[in-house]
Amino acid sequence: MTLELSVDRGSPVPLYFQLSQQLEAAIEHGTLTPGSLLGNEIELAARLGLSRPTVRQAIQSLVDKGLLVRRRGVGTQVVHSQVKRPLELSSLYDDLEAAGQRPATKVLVNTVVSATAEIAAALGVAEGSDVHQVERLRMAHGEPMAYLCNYLPPALLDLDTAQLEATGLYRMMRAAGITLHSARQSIGARAATPEEAERLAEEAGAPLLTMQRVTFDDTGRAVEYGTHTYRPTRYSFEFQLLVRP
Amino acid sequence: MTLELSVDRGSPVPLYFQLSQQLEAAIEHGTLTPGSLLGNEIELAARLGLSRPTVRQAIQSLVDKGLLVRRRGVGTQVVHSQVKRPLELSSLYDDLEAAGQRPATKVLVNTVVSATAEIAAALGVAEGSDVHQVERLRMAHGEPMAYLCNYLPPALLDLDTAQLEATGLYRMMRAAGITLHSARQSIGARAATPEEAERLAEEAGAPLLTMQRVTFDDTGRAVEYGTHTYRPTRYSFEFQLLVRP
DNA sequence: GAGTGGTCTAGACCACTGA
DNA sequence: CAGTGGTCTAGACCACTCA
Numbered sequence: 001m002t003l004e005l006s007v008d009r010g011s012p013v014p015l016y017f018q019l020s021q022q023l024e025a026a027i028e029h030g031t032l033t034p035g036s037l038l039g040n041e042i043e044l045a046a047r048l049g050l051s052r053p054t055v056r057q058a059i060q061s062l063v064d065k066g067l068l069v070r071r072r073g074v075g076t077q078v079v080h081s082q083v084k085r086p087l088e089l090s091s092l093y094d095d096l097e098a099a100g101q102r103p104a105t106k107v108l109v110n111t112v113v114s115a116t117a118e119i120a121a122a123l124g125v126a127e128g129s130d131v132h133q134v135e136r137l138r139m140a141h142g143e144p145m146a147y148l149c150n151y152l153p154p155a156l157l158d159l160d161t162a163q164l165e166a167t168g169l170y171r172m173m174r175a176a177g178i179t180l181h182s183a184r185q186s187i188g189a190r191a192a193t194p195e196e197a198e199r200l201a202e203e204a205g206a207p208l209l210t211m212q213r214v215t216f217d218d219t220g221r222a223v224e225y226g227t228h229t230y231r232p233t234r235y236s237f238e239f240q241l242l243v244r245p
Numbered sequence: 246m247t248l249e250l251s252v253d254r255g256s257p258v259p260l261y262f263q264l265s266q267q268l269e270a271a272i273e274h275g276t277l278t279p280g281s282l283l284g285n286e287i288e289l290a291a292r293l294g295l296s297r298p299t300v301r302q303a304i305q306s307l308v309d310k311g312l313l314v315r316r317r318g319v320g321t322q323v324v325h326s327q328v329k330r331p332l333e334l335s336s337l338y339d340d341l342e343a344a345g346q347r348p349a350t351k352v353l354v355n356t357v358v359s360a361t362a363e364i365a366a367a368l369g370v371a372e373g374s375d376v377h378q379v380e381r382l383r384m385a386h387g388e389p390m391a392y393l394c395n396y397l398p399p400a401l402l403d404l405d406t407a408q409l410e411a412t413g414l415y416r417m418m419r420a421a422g423i424t425l426h427s428a429r430q431s432i433g434a435r436a437a438t439p440e441e442a443e444r445l446a447e448e449a450g451a452p453l454l455t456m457q458r459v460t461f462d463d464t465g466r467a468v469e470y471g472t473h474t475y476r477p478t479r480y481s482f483e484f485q486l487l488v489r490p
Numbered sequence: 491g492a493g494t495g496g497t498c499t500a501g502a503c504c505a506c507t508g509a
Numbered sequence: 510c511a512g513t514g515g516t517c518t519a520g521a522c523c524a525c526t527c528a
Contacts, residue, residue: 080465220325
């Protein structure tokens with residue numbers, strides 16, 4: 001059978017984007033089966049009344065997502081399954097919600113503190129200057145799952161406690177017009193201190209999964225520094241990643 | 246000052262790639278300082294005797310790497326530092342070597358075993374069929390750092406023990422002509438069993454960092470399944486990631 | 491309004507693959 | 510050999526940002 005494809009030139013949506021969305025949907029729904037060839041670019045362009053560069057742009061975006069593979073002299077193939085979620089700047093809140101866990105958040109601390117050397121270095125502010133501090137306990141199914149401690153530059157965001165409990169920090173930042181660009185992460189493990197164990201309903205000395213992260217916006221400004229601890233029996237980091245070509 | 250840029254049309258290296266490499270080098274060396282504007286695409290194209298799409302392709306590749314940011318109506322800016330290593334499919338061997346640690350590997354097991362249900366599911370082979378098993382201990386500074394257990398489909402690769410001790414598994418796969426495409430990873434933590442503690446010179450019950458990974462080549466075939474444990478006092482996962490735009 | 495990147499066209503030649 | 514993707518050109522119009 002031939003794939004039904006069409007573009008609407010009256011739409012403000014770019015033509016290459018319309019095409020890539022249709023192709024992605026066809027792969028998702030199994031209309032385009034793994035391993036099948038896509039047909040050459042010239043013919044595809046002619047069929048849709050588009051130029052070849054436009055069609056290439058659509059295909060390239062799916063190659064970048066890992067859904068298609070191009071081979072010179074062969075053609076463009078749908079990758080054999082397995083690709084679902086390329087690694088993104090994960091929000092624990094979104095992760096849990098996507099897993100159907102209805103996350104709950106308890107804000108333990110929401111205040112302004114003086115930046116220690118560690119915090120100042122991470123955020124790129126002066127030591128001793130004011131920074132926001134937020135400590136949260138993230139629960140799922142009524143059980144504590146993670147303890148999140150975050151520091152933010154002052155005046156970046158209105159950190160309303162009610163909002164922090166109703167949604168995630170990243171969503172609030174995006175809603176405030178901050179364009180997240182990159183993050184530097186470190187994931188490790190260590191034994192729980194008595195205080196950490198108490199907070200997470202674990203035994204002292206139990207293994208904890210830890211993550212530290214500094215997030216930058218597209219101007220290169222640090223917008224968040226966080227040190228998080230997770231109960232490894234309740235949470236692990238799952239992600240898919242692509243090999244840079 | 247004006248940036249020195251030039252392309253060699255006699256070279257087999259694509260023009261856009263020559264340009265993107267020169268720009269990347271200029272950013273690396275600080276000739277292009279963070280926050281500085283790149284000059285518009287039209288003028289850049291004229292200066293180099295290239296067409297605008299070619300220049301755009303060069304710039305776009307650096308935007309994808311997170312080194313540049315484009316803003317409509319504003320221009321193209323160098324990101325304010327912070328971007329070094331975008332997350333890639335990390336090889337512990339390469340990581341350690343890059344850190345100047347001269348990693349040593351001891352191959353503990355290099356044999357063929359019958360696939361358990363878990364291994365068969367991960368590799369997409371029949372339960373009970375033959376698979377290669379490799380167990381390695383990775384050392385740095387004479388201390389054990391990680392215990393690596395990997396399973397590979399049969400006849401994929403010649404797993405020479407001497408070579409396994411001299412280099413990493415990924416390098417051997419690439420050298421054998423396998424094109425790595427994507428991987429599914431899970432990072433967690435747990436307490437060491439007595440056997441694990443013994444292997445890694447830790448105490449039983451000590452926290453360990455764990456990673457499981459299935460790697461796929463560009464045909465969608467699983468080429469490796471690994472379960473690794475790391476000493477968290479010696480190793481943590483450090484990486485930078487970009488927000489998908 | 492001037493300048494920027496975002497999109498798009500209709501061609502062209504080349505390098506590689508596989509029969 | 511025929512067919513494929515990889516690269517490249519010389520234009521065009523539009524949407525957006527900022528002074």
